[in-house]
Amino acid sequence: xxxxxxxxxxxxxxxxxxxxxxxxxxxxxxxxxxxxxxxxxxxxxxxxxxxxxxxxxxxxxxxxxxxxxxxxxxxxxxxxxxxxxxxxxxxxxxxxxxxxxxxxxxxxxxxxxxxxxxxxxxxxxxxxxxxxxxxxxxxxxxxxxxxxxxxxxxxxxxxxxxxxxxxxxxxxxxxxxxxxxxxxxxxxxxxxxxxxxxxxxxxxxxxxxxxxxxxxxxxxxxxxxxxxxx
Numbered sequence: 525x526x527x528x529x530x531x532x533x534x535x536x537x538x539x540x541x542x543x544x545x546x547x548x549x550x551x552x553x554x555x556x557x558x559x560x561x562x563x564x565x566x567x568x569x570x571x572x573x574x575x576x577x578x579x580x581x582x583x584x585x586x587x588x589x590x591x592x593x594x595x596x597x598x599x600x601x602x603x604x605x606x607x608x609x610x611x612x613x614x615x616x617x618x619x620x621x622x623x624x625x626x627x628x629x630x631x632x633x634x635x636x637x638x639x640x641x642x643x644x645x646x647x648x649x650x651x652x653x654x655x656x657x658x659x660x661x662x663x664x665x666x667x668x669x670x671x672x673x674x675x676x677x678x679x680x681x682x683x684x685x686x687x688x689x690x691x692x693x694x695x696x697x698x699x700x701x702x703x704x705x706x707x708x709x710x711x712x713x714x715x716x717x718x719x720x721x722x723x724x725x726x727x728x729x730x731x732x733x734x735x736x737x738x739x740x741x742x743x744x745x746x747x748x749x750x751x752x753x754x
Contacts, residue, residue: 525610527750529553529718531618531650531703533743534577540742547734547749550587551606554580555618555650556743565589570599574620579649581616583608592639598622601632603639606646612721613639617649625652626664633672640676647673648718650703650745656696670695678719681750685731700733703745718750727753 528549532540537558544552557580560567565588571578579602583589587608594603600622604614615636622628629651639645655667670680682700683693693699701712720729730751739746 525550525752527551527553527646527648527718527720527752528747529555529648529650529716529750530747531555531716531743531745532557533745534558534575535742543738543742544582544747547747548584549749550583550585550608551589551614552580552582552584553614553616553649554582555616568604570602570616572600572618572620573598573622579616579618581614589614595632595635597631597635598628600628601636603636611644613643613645615639615645615647617647617651617717619650619652624664626657626662626666626669629653629666630664630669630672633669640673640678644721644723645676645678646718646720647678648748648750650716652715654695654713654715667695673719677722679722679725681718681720681725681729682714682731682733682748684725685729700735701746702733702748704740705744716745716748718748720750720752724752729753 526549528547532554556577566583568581581604590605592603600619602616606612619625619628653666658665686693698714702716703713705711732749734747
């Protein structure tokens with residue numbers, strides 16, 4: 525099974541969808557995406573409160589998706605049920621200042637604590653944050669949010685797959701950026717993530733950040749591809 529998360533950036537969606545399809549995802553979380561022409565059991569749409577864009581969750585092949593009852597919060601963290609050869613819950617992420625990136629994320633984790641703790645859940649998308657963003661004196665920190673995910677038995681697929689001699693990549697030491705601010709190569713950040721259940725990480729887990737000129741031309745973010753054993 526392959527999961528892709530990608531902030532595809534505003535602009536003509538057809539080219540972005542063609543690029544996504546070249547990655548052959550079973551499940552895709554597309555953020556900063558346009559509204560689809562219709563929703564189906566393989567396309568769901570969650571509008572943002574910050575712009576006309578939002579989150580598209582897409583499925584293909586044998587996989588279907590359906591909504592889970594949502595909390596009364598901005599669509600920064602949205603719940604989806606994935607049904608297929610491997611069924612699981614998905615929290616799709618695209619944070620914006622509601623009222624801040626980290627507060628929006630933590631509010632979502634609190635609202636969906638039952639999903640995190642009760643069943644296999646994947647948390648994926650554009651977090652717009654990293655524990656290295658934490659500032660002294662800040663009450664709510666990214667390190668706290670990531671610790672909450674770890675308490676729920678989740679691991680960052682990228683950091684696990686790129687571990688060195690069994691030691692996961694430290695936050696802020698990622699070798700592959702997922703975002704370049706203003707598309708400048710000297711402004712790299714790793715702010716897109718896919719957290720998967722620990723049990724998935726004990727099997728074969730491959731993680732790749734798609735990059736190169738063809739992707740830079742489409743977005744200021746790069747897709748993360750997570751491939752797991754069924």
